[in-house]
Each structure stands twice: as structure tokens, then as C-alpha cells.
Amino acid sequence: DTAVSQTPKYLVTQMGNDKSIKCEQNLGHDTMYWYKQDSKKFLKIMFSYNNKELIINETVPNRFSPKSPDKAHLNLHINSLELGDSAVYFCASSQGSGAGYEQYFGPGTRLTVT
Amino acid sequence: SQKIEQNSEALNIQEGKTATLTCNYTNYSPAYLQWYRQDPGRGPVFLLLIRENEKEKRKERLKVTFDTTLKQSLFHITASQPADSATYLCALTFGDYKLSFGAGTTVTVRA
Numbered sequence: 001d002t003a004v005s006q007t008p009k010y011l012v013t014q015m016g017n018d019k020s021i022k023c024e025q026n027l028g029h030d031t032m033y034w035y036k037q038d039s040k041k042f043l044k045i046m047f048s049y050n051n052k053e054l055i056i057n058e059t060v061p062n063r064f065s066p067k068s069p070d071k072a073h074l075n076l077h078i079n080s081l082e083l084g085d086s087a088v089y090f091c092a093s094s095q096g097s098g099a100g101y102e103q104y105f106g107p108g109t110r111l112t113v114t
Numbered sequence: 115s116q117k118i119e120q121n122s123e124a125l126n127i128q129e130g131k132t133a134t135l136t137c138n139y140t141n142y143s144p145a146y147l148q149w150y151r152q153d154p155g156r157g158p159v160f161l162l163l164i165r166e167n168e169k170e171k172r173k174e175r176l177k178v179t180f181d182t183t184l185k186q187s188l189f190h191i192t193a194s195q196p197a198d199s200a201t202y203l204c205a206l207t208f209g210d211y212k213l214s215f216g217a218g219t220t221v222t223v224r225a
Binding site for chain 2: 004040041042043044045048055056058090092097098099100102103104105106107108
């Protein structure tokens with residue numbers, strides 16, 4: 001059973017388009033996250049939800065909008081895509097939102113904007 | 115500003131030897147520190163978590179130490195194998211909910 005799944009795995013699109021990435025976890029965790037890993041492999045938090053409530057909202061363009069319809073799902077919608085949005089986006093989940101909880105990551109979605 | 119530094123980008127070692135990776139952080143002293151493994155094209159996988167009051171933690175061939183005075187964690191892979199080749203990430207929080215990751219150290223174990 002896949003613990004944290006993401007769709008699609010690859011996404012190639014043109015500048016200006018709007019796209020969504022979906023994430024689901026079947027671990028029963030309360031907290032979910034979106035991370036961005038750029039070409040230099042640096043992993044950076046974007047958003048986090050705890051029980052459907054937004055608790056972390058990093059300084060990302062407001063073209064990025066997360067949505068959590070329920071505890072098991074966290075989607076990421078991106079408007080007006082730009083070349084600089086090209087990266088790998090990882091969804092993750094953890095049992096709680098504190099520092100002492102290990103995180104489980106999805107396989108990633110490689111977004112390429114042309 | 116708060117930073118996490120991992121000692122080097124790449125570490126090449128001979129099979130059977132011990133790999134030692136370093137994670138240094140500045141300013142804030144975290145209550146927890148975590149280590150993850152990332153293989154190419156895959157998401158990070160949790161390996162170990164160590165608390166500030168724990169000096170050392172072990173899991174199979176992995177050992178982590180946490181020195182809050184030096185603001186440093188060491189990650190050891192003993193009896194290394196080619197299958198241990200991956201990027202290893204250090205992660206901690208600076209007093210908030212956010213897990214901040216180091217840039218990672220890529221370990222290559224030669225047979």
C-alpha cells in the first residue's frame with residue numbers, strides 16, 4: 001500500500017497555464033505538507049495543514065494555493081505558471097505538527113514549465 | 115540568521131568502511147533533529163530522530179549523535195554497502211512547526 005501518493009508524477013506545461021497536483025495519504029496522519037525541491041536539490045517547505053487548517057504558509061507567490069478537502073488530501077493549485085516554478089514538488093504527512101514527528105514523503109511531482 | 119550546514123556535498127568511501135556525515139546549525143538549539151535518506155527521483159525517507167537530551171541513537175548500522183554544545187549532529191553508517199549510496203539530509207526546526215533541511219551530503223560507496 002502506498003502511504004503518500006501524488007498525481008501526476010510528471011507535469012509538462014507552458015507558461016501562463018494553471019495546473020494542480022494532488023496528494024493523498026492513507027496513514028491516518030493529521031498534518032500534511034507541500035515542499036519544493038529546486039534544481040540545486042534544496043528542499044523547502046511551502047505549506048502545511050493540520051486537520052484541514054493552514055498552519056504554515058511560507059513566503060511563496062500567491063499564485064500557489066493549497067486546498068485540503070479532508071485530513072487525507074492536500075492539493076496544490078498553481079496559477080499563471082512561470083519558468084521559475086519548474087521544480088520537484090513533494091507532498092508529505094506526519095502524525096502531528098510538532099518538531100518531534102517524522103515525516104513521510106510522496107514520490108514527488110516533477111513540474112517543467114516551458 | 116539560522117542556518118543548517120552539512121559538511122560536504124559528496125562523500126566517496128570504500129565498501130565496509132564507516133561513513134561519517136556532519137550537520138551543523140547556528141543560533142537556535144532544536145529540541146529534535148532528524149535524518150533522512152533520498153535516492154535519485156524519489157522522496158526523502160525518514161531514518162532517525164534524536165532528542166536534545168539523547169546523546170546517541172542507533173538503528174541497525176546507523177548511528178546519530180547530537181551535541182547541543184557544539185550545535186552539531188554526526189551521522190554514521192558503519193560497514194557501508196553500495197546500497198547505502200544516496201543523499202542524506204539533516205533536518206530540524208528552529209522553534210516553529212517548520213522542518214528546515216540541510217542541502218544534503220551525497221554518499222557513494224564503492225564496491
